[in-house]
Amino acid sequence: MGEVDPDFVQAVEHRPKPHTIEAENIPLIDLSPLKSSSDSNNSLAGLVSEIGYACENWGFFQVINHGVPLECREKIESASRKFFALPREQKRKVRRDEVNPYGFSDTEYTKNVRDWKEILDITVQIPTTIPFSHEPDDKRLIQLINQWPEDPPELRDAYEEYAKEMEKLGFKLLEMIALSLGLKRDRLQGFFEDQTSRIRLNYYPPCPAPDLTLGLGRHKDGGVLTILAQDDIGGLQVKRKSDGEWIFVKPIHNAYIINIGDIIQVWSNDKYESVEHRAMVNSEKARFSIPFFFNPAHYTWVEPLEELTNDQNKPKYKVYNWGKFRATRNQGNFKKLAVENIQISWFKT
Ligand SMILES: O=C(O)CCC(=O)C(=O)O
Numbered sequence: 001m002g003e004v005d006p007d008f009v010q011a012v013e014h015r016p017k018p019h020t021i022e023a024e025n026i027p028l029i030d031l032s033p034l035k036s037s038s039d040s041n042n043s044l045a046g047l048v049s050e051i052g053y054a055c056e057n058w059g060f061f062q063v064i065n066h067g068v069p070l071e072c073r074e075k076i077e078s079a080s081r082k083f084f085a086l087p088r089e090q091k092r093k094v095r096r097d098e099v100n101p102y103g104f105s106d107t108e109y110t111k112n113v114r115d116w117k118e119i120l121d122i123t124v125q126i127p128t129t130i131p132f133s134h135e136p137d138d139k140r141l142i143q144l145i146n147q148w149p150e151d152p153p154e155l156r157d158a159y160e161e162y163a164k165e166m167e168k169l170g171f172k173l174l175e176m177i178a179l180s181l182g183l184k185r186d187r188l189q190g191f192f193e194d195q196t197s198r199i200r201l202n203y204y205p206p207c208p209a210p211d212l213t214l215g216l217g218r219h220k221d222g223g224v225l226t227i228l229a230q231d232d233i234g235g236l237q238v239k240r241k242s243d244g245e246w247i248f249v250k251p252i253h254n255a256y257i258i259n260i261g262d263i264i265q266v267w268s269n270d271k272y273e274s275v276e277h278r279a280m281v282n283s284e285k286a287r288f289s290i291p292f293f294f295n296p297a298h299y300t301w302v303e304p305l306e307e308l309t310n311d312q313n314k315p316k317y318k319v320y321n322w323g324k325f326r327a328t329r330n331q332g333n334f335k336k337l338a339v340e341n342i343q344i345s346w347f348k349t
Pocket residue numbers: 200202216221228230235236277278279288289290291
């Protein structure tokens with residue numbers, strides 16, 4: 001067992017177990033029905049119910065035949081590998097900070113334990129408007145653009161192409177999720193006019209103590225939904241809703257992993273839940289992944305949707321502001337705090 005800085009060491013109950021369940025995988029959904037221009041009603045209805053089943057029972061699924069060109073994914077994956085291979089001082093030139101959350105970081109904490117990873121966070125909308133601080137009474141806003149590293153020069157173009165594809169897929173999934181909840185197909189689109197979506201390049205270097213640490217500690221994604229590309233190494237684990245066991249998500253070539261975030265949990269008044277997940281590291285191989293976090297405008301007031309609540313099913317959450325929620329969550333990403341980071345459970349009625 002190798003030595004690592006105690007900041008990285010997980011409490012005993014959160015350490016990865018040597019044998020995780022591999023027999024069952026999260027649902028695999030074929031998105032081909034979305035491609036046919038006629039949108040044949042039968043196959044679309046089948047797809048909507050498959051997605052609804054996966055959202056309700058797993059909070060996670062993988063998709064194939066999603067329409068994102070493989071070449072586009074390969075380009076950003078290759079640029080990401082080149083970026084993280086640079087000397088640390090060079091990566092730190094585009095470091096993010098407490099005001100600008102877009103950039104490089106090698107010191108991120110999840111639930112007050114340091115993650116064994118490096119990241120580059122890139123925003124989708126240029127510029128992106130977010131609150132200047134997490135303070136509830138501070139009404140100042142800030143407009144931000146990306147910090148691009150000099151190397152590799154192709155990263156920016158690769159990113160821009162990839163971001164367009166992610167947005168396209170994100171909107172399609174959003175429509176299917178809306179339909180699966182019995183909402184109008186375009187019910188959720190309006191929240192994204194001034195979106196705060198983000199793409200993150202994750203790099204998990206080999207770790208001498210993979211039994212004590214995590215590449216990314218257990219967490220739920222705070223936004224609407226996440227589209228994740230993982231490489232063929234594997235390490236993502238999802239907490240199975242039925243019994244709380246950690247399930248290893250087997251990499252499938254050219255598939256994307258979709259998970260619903262906290263905002264869909266609140267919008268759906270707990271019909272769909274945002275599920276805990278984490279990433280293991282290993283001692284031999286580096287692992288890369290690329291999540292796209294599909295997030296609404298900072299001024300979005302998040303609350304259970306009117307159509308999904310009534311006298312028998314009263315709203316389970318009080319309204320909260322997405323921009324301030326995100327800014328508060330960011331605080332804990334930078335340093336070890338003495339308290340738990342903000343969670344939607346704080347807004348339970
Ligand atoms: O790297 C992974 O497999 C998971 C990434 C993730 O969950 C995140 O960045 O929020």
